[in-house]
Amino acid sequence: MARTVSTRRKLLVTALAWAIGLLIFFPILWTILTSFKTEGEAIALPPKFLFFDWTLENYGIVQERSDYLRFAMNSIMLALGSTFFALVIAIPSAWAMAFAPGRRTKDLLMWMLSTKMMPPVGALVPIYLIFRDFGLLDTRGGIITVLMLLNLPIIIWMLYTYFKEIPGEILEASRMDGASLGKELLYVLTPMAIPGIASTLLLNIILAWNEAFWTLSLTTKDAAPLTQFIASYSSPEGLFWAKLSAASTMAIAPILVLGWFAQKQLVRGLTFGAVK
């Protein structure tokens, strides 16, 4: 029996959702607004919200001082590259765990998750030394590998949850029809799990895009992504908040736009596996 929800209640919940949404979005909004202020207005007390002299000079200075496109290109390559390779490994792994579990599958899943519990700085020196010896410092290949390994546990877990929802009988039927393992994965399982895979992909792109610790530690110039670009504008001795905000806005803009267009898919995918 469907429950009727009163209009008042609907209004209340909507207002609450908007309030929480705005609260979460406020720091980003503030950054965007500050990027259009002069340095003086950026630190003005009390702060000015909308009524200030809007200017684009910060963007001009940032563009002049740094090669934004090179950093952005690296960010795109790292995010897409690490996501692509992670999916190539994660789809078969999640398939195996969902449809052919062994005695230790659950333990294996827990162990994979536990690797995320270690503070990354604990692994910095060994990884740095490996990178040095293999000549991987400041290369896209090296950092793509690290980002892929970093996000692999989350991807496998997410895909595992989606795959568990798919009835094993469908795969059995395809096997009865003579499909090989590769075909079963590619033509039967993957299309059915598209929403799940899509949201995993989007989430991983966002995680890889925002990753700062490893990208800052292992890259210098050739492979440096937008996190490095932002780090060159923050300063403990000098108020350059407007320029820093302009740099931050430029760094988050692509992922913000992607998130905006993909939000339907993202929400659907994220709720698909768990609730269905």
Next chain:
Amino acid sequence: MKPVFTGVFGAFMFAALASTAIAETKLTIATVNNGDMIRMQGLTDDFTKANPDISLEWVTLEENVLREKVTTDIAAKGGQFDVLTIGTYEVPIWGKKGWLVPLTEVDDPGDLLPAIAGGLTVDGKLMAAPFYGESSMVMYRTDLMDKAGLKMPDAPTWEFIGQAARAMTDKAAETYGVCLRGKAGWGENMAFLTAMSNSFGARWFDENWKPQFDQPEWKATLDFYLSLMADAGPPGASSNGFNENLALFNSGKCGMWIDATVAASFVTGKESTVADKVGFALAPDNGLGKRGNWLWAWSLAIPAGTQKNDAAQKFVSWATSKHYTELVASKEGWANVPPGTRTSLYANPEYAKVPFAKMTLDSINSADPTKPTVKPVPYVGVQFVAIPEFAGIATTVGQIFSAALAGEKTADEALAEAQTTATREMTKAGYIK
């Protein structure tokens, strides 16, 4: 589907491998993003024209990120950088470890300010060349000082600062007598408090590396600081660092601010609402022979792991030379010349016309990193102790003192806790037998 997969895979592998190309004698320079360093990046044509076989690649980073990255790289001998911008804290430690190449081509080393050069020399060899030096001083509002009926001496005492701060405070009008650092960190509140404690006769360690927070000098320092901030400091001071205090001072909320000399150009700049009402004085003292000012320099050094030592030596020599100073002066005026490194700069009559030039020199000269305290100490460094363990210990102590400023603990509790922590860490590190 298969060819698509292979194509995409191939594209990524190609992109991943394509990034490893290396150019000839390309120097990679790691630097902080302060105004002087950014200016230098715009003037490097002068160097590359004279040295066409050398090209420069800059990696500009925020100070803390830079320190972390450069430390990892030099400790692991990663060889990612050929020239490093490092602070006065790192030079003696890294020099002793053999991580830096001694500089052989520095332009007229005898001309470097002795206080600055002393902190960059290890076993008689210059390990880094100073690019820009700074100290700390008092910046105050002349109008508020007049209103309070007081006159700031050129070299004030802490007692006067306390009296003036309380007289200038009008909390109802959101005017606070003094703004001081309270944010936790070895380079934040502990830089200020360590320098301040020197003028109170305190020291971090005695000759046997025993922490001294249980001594009356440290108690006098912390008591004075806490009561001054309670009476005349802004609210929420425990989260204020350089930038927060600069914002407060520039918007007219602070009567006095004791901080880096580099701030002088900001508080008198176009972003300041009080630019025409600012006066300067030396950092305060207590008549014990030491002032509460620090000494810092950003210097250029060459890591032992570089393969391009000759080119790096040439660049460091150019960037820290008298010629570079003249280049900046000719293009951007004497006020924009990197301050605080050379005696000849302060002897130049053109530079003497720049406001706060003399105050900066006097402040730098009144600090001695090799004899920073009233009582003898086994370490080098004015607002820091040049041992690798210091950053960690001082950050913890900084958190304890910041909590005391926030009212979460008393001065006595904070000092006892600092003493316990420092003793434990120094014992663990093998300094205390």
